[in-house]
Amino acid sequence: MALKHVRLKLEDATAEMLTELLHRAHADPATRHLARVIEQVYVIVRSAEDVKRLMTAASRLGYYEVEGDYMTYAQELLAEGRTEGLKQGLEQGMEKGSLASRRETLARQLDRKFGLTHTERGRIMVCDDQGALDAALDQILDADTKAQVLARLP
Numbered sequence: 001m002a003l004k005h006v007r008l009k010l011e012d013a014t015a016e017m018l019t020e021l022l023h024r025a026h027a028d029p030a031t032r033h034l035a036r037v038i039e040q041v042y043v044i045v046r047s048a049e050d051v052k053r054l055m056t057a058a059s060r061l062g063y064y065e066v067e068g069d070y071m072t073y074a075q076e077l078l079a080e081g082r083t084e085g086l087k088q089g090l091e092q093g094m095e096k097g098s099l100a101s102r103r104e105t106l107a108r109q110l111d112r113k114f115g116l117t118h119t120e121r122g123r124i125m126v127c128d129d130q131g132a133l134d135a136a137l138d139q140i141l142d143a144d145t146k147a148q149v150l151a152r153l154p
Contacts, residue, residue, distance in 0.1 A: 015050075015057040023061070102133040106149075109137070114146035127153050 025035035058064070107124045110116050116124075127133055136152040143149045 012053065012057065015053045016061065019054060019057040019061055023058075099128060099130060099133070102130065102137065103127060106133055106136050106140075109140050110146055110149055113140060113143075114149075116146070120146070120150060123150065123153060129154055 022035045022039060025031040025038075103125050107116060107121050110120070110124070124136075132153050136149050139149045139152050
């Protein structure tokens with residue numbers, strides 16, 4: 001019965017009814033696990049406002065085990081989100097740093113071997129294609145002209 005409310009707009013009366021059902025499920029060892037699964041589903045699929053409404057209903061009715069579960073799941077999701085965001089940020093930063101290093105190396109080596117104009121340096125500095133930068137860096141070893149190296153860039 002509780003799962004049918006996942007798609008409904010959550011009003012205060014619905015939140016109280018769901019909280020009552022979950023409280024009863026918590027009281028019965030046979031359904032306690034199911035209650036926790038339903039709580040997790042709500043925290044994942046409902047808005048923060050709806051979760052807060054459920055926690056408020058649980059607190060108002062004195063069903064602290066239901067309120068505590070909502071808080072625990074919400075905190076876990078927040079921690080996972082922060083960890084995932086940090087991981088993605090670090091990966092993006094490392095990728096940008098790697099591209100910047102390749103650009104700088106290519107510009108330095110081309111300037112040293114052939115000389116670079118401001119326009120040519122700018123072309124290198126806007127290249128976001130790691131494969132092209134690597135190909136250009138490899139080409140420097142055998143190139144007779146800087147045009148041969150720059151031809152590897154998009």
